[in-house]
Amino acid sequence: MKKVFRGGVHPHDFKELSKDCAITDAPVPEELVVPLQQHIGAPAKACVAVGDEVKRGQVIAEPGGFVSAAIHSPVSGKVKKLDTTLHPMGMTCQAVVITNDGEDQWAEGCNIEPDESKEFTSEEIVAAVKWAGIVGMGGATFPTHVKLSPPPEKKIDTVILNGVECEPYLTADYRLMLESPRTICLGLKLLKKVFNAENAYIGIEANKPDAYEVIKMTLAEMGGFAEAVLLPVMYPQGAEKQLIYACTQREVPTGGLPMDAGACVQNVGTAHAIYEAVYCKRPLTERITTVTGRGVSKPANYRVRIGTPAKSILELSGFDEDKTQKLIYGGPMMGAAHFDIELPVNKGMSGIVAMTDAKAFIHGPCIRCGRCVDVCPAGLIPSEYSIYGEKGMYLETAGIDIMDCIECGACTYICPARRPIVQWIKVSKAELAKERARAAAAAADKK
Amino acid sequence: MNIIVPVVIMAIIGGILGLVLAIASKKFFVKVDPRTDMVLEALPGANCGACGFAGCAAYAEAIVEKGAPIDLCAPGAGGVVAAVADIMGLSANAKEPNFAIVRCDGDGVRPRFQYAGVQTCKAATVMGLAGSFQDCPYGCLGLGSCVEVCPFGAIELNENNVAIINEDVCAGCGKCIDACPRNLIRLDPESRVIVVRCNNKDKGATANKQCNHACIACGKCVRECPFDAIHIENNLAVIDYGKCKLCGKCVKVCPKHLIVNLRAERKERREARLKDEK
Numbered sequence: 001m002k003k004v005f006r007g008g009v010h011p012h013d014f015k016e017l018s019k020d021c022a023i024t025d026a027p028v029p030e031e032l033v034v035p036l037q038q039h040i041g042a043p044a045k046a047c048v049a050v051g052d053e054v055k056r057g058q059v060i061a062e063p064g065g066f067v068s069a070a071i072h073s074p075v076s077g078k079v080k081k082l083d084t085t086l087h088p089m090g091m092t093c094q095a096v097v098i099t100n101d102g103e104d105q106w107a108e109g110c111n112i113e114p115d116e117s118k119e120f121t122s123e124e125i126v127a128a129v130k131w132a133g134i135v136g137m138g139g140a141t142f143p144t145h146v147k148l149s150p151p152p153e154k155k156i157d158t159v160i161l162n163g164v165e166c167e168p169y170l171t172a173d174y175r176l177m178l179e180s181p182r183t184i185c186l187g188l189k190l191l192k193k194v195f196n197a198e199n200a201y202i203g204i205e206a207n208k209p210d211a212y213e214v215i216k217m218t219l220a221e222m223g224g225f226a227e228a229v230l231l232p233v234m235y236p237q238g239a240e241k242q243l244i245y246a247c248t249q250r251e252v253p254t255g256g257l258p259m260d261a262g263a264c265v266q267n268v269g270t271a272h273a274i275y276e277a278v279y280c281k282r283p284l285t286e287r288i289t290t291v292t293g294r295g296v297s298k299p300a301n302y303r304v305r306i307g308t309p310a311k312s313i314l315e316l317s318g319f320d321e322d323k324t325q326k327l328i329y330g331g332p333m334m335g336a337a338h339f340d341i342e343l344p345v346n347k348g349m350s351g352i353v354a355m356t357d358a359k360a361f362i363h364g365p366c367i368r369c370g371r372c373v374d375v376c377p378a379g380l381i382p383s384e385y386s387i388y389g390e391k392g393m394y395l396e397t398a399g400i401d402i403m404d405c406i407e408c409g410a411c412t413y414i415c416p417a418r419r420p421i422v423q424w425i426k427v428s429k430a431e432l433a434k435e436r437a438r439a440a441a442a443a444a445d446k447k
Numbered sequence: 448m449n450i451i452v453p454v455v456i457m458a459i460i461g462g463i464l465g466l467v468l469a470i471a472s473k474k475f476f477v478k479v480d481p482r483t484d485m486v487l488e489a490l491p492g493a494n495c496g497a498c499g500f501a502g503c504a505a506y507a508e509a510i511v512e513k514g515a516p517i518d519l520c521a522p523g524a525g526g527v528v529a530a531v532a533d534i535m536g537l538s539a540n541a542k543e544p545n546f547a548i549v550r551c552d553g554d555g556v557r558p559r560f561q562y563a564g565v566q567t568c569k570a571a572t573v574m575g576l577a578g579s580f581q582d583c584p585y586g587c588l589g590l591g592s593c594v595e596v597c598p599f600g601a602i603e604l605n606e607n608n609v610a611i612i613n614e615d616v617c618a619g620c621g622k623c624i625d626a627c628p629r630n631l632i633r634l635d636p637e638s639r640v641i642v643v644r645c646n647n648k649d650k651g652a653t654a655n656k657q658c659n660h661a662c663i664a665c666g667k668c669v670r671e672c673p674f675d676a677i678h679i680e681n682n683l684a685v686i687d688y689g690k691c692k693l694c695g696k697c698v699k700v701c702p703k704h705l706i707v708n709l710r711a712e713r714k715e716r717r718e719a720r721l722k723d724e725k
Binding site: 420426 | 559560561565569570572573574580
């Protein structure tokens with residue numbers, strides 16, 4: 001095993017709940033609510049009108065800028081209305097409501113028989129990714145075509161696929177690796193081609209030995225163009241910068257991006273989506289979502305259409321609303337707790353966790369034990385942020401590298417005083433961003 | 448007899464040190480304007496910082512030494528300015544006191560879920576699903592960040608969990624303005640008695656669902672106003688105080704009762720207090 005990042009925590013992973021459940025197709029509901037903000041960046045702009053007939057895979061919203069992604073109809077049917085819906089992070093966003101006609105007809109030119117012997121150029125691949133509206137499927141939802149078009153002066157020689165899935169509970173990536181290793185590896189091959197990269201890795205945590213074996217075998221069959229890397233179990237092993245370090249022993253500099261270390265990291269789900277977009281001309285209209293936790297009686301991994309209300313797959317899994325104390329979209333370490341079970345599944349929803357023992361802790365003062373410093377994978381001093389945050393001195397954190405925090409939550413997990421450290425950090429970052437915007441506006445005024 | 452030697456030595460040391468101190472006090476004497484202390488005495492001593500100086504002492508010094516304007520003290524308003532003017536030998540126009548007003552009456556403030564995160568308003572707007580924290584995405588969050596920051600203890604949360612300002616104590620320093628992430632608090636002079644107590648910028652139909660007292664931008668007040676002083680901006684009634692003559696006609700027609708006359712409210716409060724005292 002390779003040398004990995006310093007720090008990290010070992011939460012129990014609860015993957016046993018859903019790891020043996022094969023991916024099943026979730027039934028497609030009568031009505032789908034497709035949000036137009038499913039990615040980081042500018043929201044997409046709807047390009048259909050009420051009453052329009054749409055086919056599956058037809059573009060219903062164009063990207064609203066360079067850092068944005070197109071959105072496609074997940075079913076064939078009729079546009080019922082343009083409405084608003086809630087985003088898992090709490091804001092309201094525009095949405096297209098589509099009535100399903102049950103035919104599931106693909107739009108013209110979509111869903112072709114894959115010809116795996118065909119070769120694609122770098123530009124063709126990036127164009128297909130952009131057309132398909134692919135975003136980071138691990139949960140960050142950063143538009144993939146932006147990641148694939150780095151500025152020319154940055155040379156990327158390493159492509160890393162993230163099959164770590166270090167968030168507890170989630171098993172969507174694990175099941176995908178087991179069930180379609182071939183498409184993931186072909187997706188990686190396409191990514192390698194985009195950058196003409198020399199090295200390619202697939203990082204997998206040691207708690208998924210079978211997925212590692214399957215991927216390793218598939219790569220060997222394909223001629224060994226990439227290396228499967230078995231990584232020690234440690235949260236947050238799947239964080240971008242930490243994964244780059246584990247695979248290449250390179251560090252991303254402060255304030256830098258993975259491309260500054262010559263690397264590009266993509267989730268295995270993204271690689272699968274890239275395969276589908278390039279070879280099958282299938283845009284991103286579905287994803288694998290894990291529904292798990294003690295609040296559901298039948299945990300499962302679903303292949304679910306984007307825009308399906310979470311309620312329908314929760315009910316399929318025997319969701320017990322009374323027993324559940326906290327419903328989390330995403331994983332328990334970095335996901336967002338939400339009150340609405342009608343929320344539509346979006347491109348980044350890797351899991352829905354229904355927790356039955358979500359205690360609300362009353363935090364004490366910082367006892368300066370330094371455990372958060374020991375576990376911080378970014379090498380920061382989280383206790384300082386928490387003390388500033390508690391006093392409301394958010395702007396004072398600017399000088400102590402708060403922007404290098406990856407918000408993994410390891411500090412908050414380990415804190416014996418139960419201090420909500422990562423929450424304060426998020427508030428501080430938001431306040432700093434506001435302050436910067438204010439300063440920029442003031443500077444613009446002066447001019 | 449042995450005792451005499453140390454006594455003499457100590458007396459000599461004492462004498463020398465006393466002389467040094469006497470010389471030092473003459474040589475390093477700092478001239479302090481006695482008026483600084485008097486001005487400091489006259490200031491309220493709350494150290495709220497509303498004047499823009501580091502505290503009351505810094506402000507007193509600035510008045511006496513640097514000739515800073517004497518009407519900057521918000522908590523002191525009338526009385527203090529007169530007292531300071533007296534000390535400084537200046538003429539002063541008594542300044543009208545400012546009061547903070549909260550532009551939300553809290554009817555739409557029904558939390559949709561139990562928020563167990565960091566209990567400050569700023570944190571709730573980042574962590575607590577800001578837009579969907581309660582039915583109204585513009586209203587008071589009710590976590591009391593303004594209460595904590597008020598140096599005079601003038602803000603409390605009412606039964607709806609909405610911040611209300613006690614005008615008897617409010618000094619108009621404006622510290623609460625920055626503490627409110629929803630920008631609900633504004634400083635108004637005492638005479639500005641007609642206010643729109645709502646900040647909902649959603650369209651009428653949406654706003655109506657969110658809160659019983661939300662501005663639905665119906666425009667009745669706009670039509671009623673004889674001075675063209677009230678307009679709908681971003682689906683919210685906004686009063687132009689340059690034109691407003693405080694006639695109070697808009698208060699009567701507002702179907703949601705969100706344009707209020709503070710004079711009437713103040714009168715009610717005063718009467719209630721008199722009743723209590725009796």
